[in-house]
Amino acid sequence: MKKLVIVFSILFCFSCHNQAQTNPKQQAVINADPIEVPLENGLAKAYFASGCFWCVEAIYESVKGVDEVISGYAGGFTDNPTYELSNTGRTGHAEAVEVIYNPNVVSFSTLVDVYFGSQDPTQFNGQGPDRGSQYRSIIFYQNEAQKKTILDKKMALAKTLDAKIAAEVYPFQKFWIAEGYHQDFEKRNPNQRYVRAVSIPRLNRFKAKFQELLKESAKH
Template sequence: MKSIFLTAVCILCFACGNNAQNKPATKPEIANAKPVEVPLENGMAKAYFASGCFWCVEAVYESVKGVKEAVSGYSGGHTKNPTYEQSNTGRTGHAESVEVIYDPKVVSFETLVKVYFGSQNPTQVNGQGPDHGSQYRSIIFYQDEQQKQTIEKIKAEVAKNYDKPIAAEILPFQKFWIAEDYHQDYEKYHPENPYIQKVSIPRINRFKKKFPELLKKEVQ
């Protein structure tokens, strides 16, 4: 029964989120909120990014030196305790996001932002690759003014390389909702999945080729 359900989930994801809405999903009260700062825990910091399907983004960040773990989830919206099914409608306001747990002594927040822009098409609006809808929109979350300035600086630098505007929103972090267990480390445990083979693996391979100096030895 579980395998049937997972197959259905994969088909939905590969089918570009056909229930999604393309209208703007970020409410003004969220965009204008005071950012929530997440304290260090055992020397580890946390950062939050949304860039299309979280299976892909999670795999990219987990390949980076200094990153202990990347967790799939939902952020940027107005719905409490969102589920994957709810998020896939585009009505929760949330985007599929990742929580990146990292050692700031090994990798900086600035480098993680560069990874963000360098591992996607930063001009694609409301989606990434074959995934379309507000739940796949690009967002970088900041926790304080210094992080916001870092993001804006790198975004401006990246914009010089493109004719189209950079699509990523810059939002104050509020809360991260962890996704269902079956989404965690999905690429690792389901390499045979058609979406993983056709979308996720090519995406991380492009990132590896672009940033070999950032990779953990075991993924080079």
């Protein structure tokens, strides 16, 4: 009986995630025209989803030219998503980050390299131990030039690895800022169990591969 309950729970969960991803509202998001975010005080914004936003925020904050990184939700069809709602897998959203950067110091192309170089690019619907559509990989483009950059790099990586690359490519629509306690979570909670076991090792693997991109403060 217990096994049957577990099986039905898994099927229900899978069904919820599938419904969110095949929802006509989700297709409208995927097919929409991209929204371009204007420069503000010389700084640009880029948006990425790559598993737990605690991990991704810390990675991008270590990169030269990045001024700030904000955790939030993007890619879905539900207004005002919360952490609890996102975790149901029914909002269409993925945990994402807003990267605020100086394009004179670091290019969008380099930020895409950071994206692919800081994850398992072949893992679908999650990163590491985090599984589900809310942890899926998405790169958001704001114009055709960014879209071409993403697709070219994705194709080249697929050829290099001889594997299918998981990242979805979406037109940017809207970024919803996550709850305050998620912001700078890894920095503020270095001894939290998940941070110690998953976030910090992921950050350190990135640092080891991309020393030339790191801020001086991130090299120690």
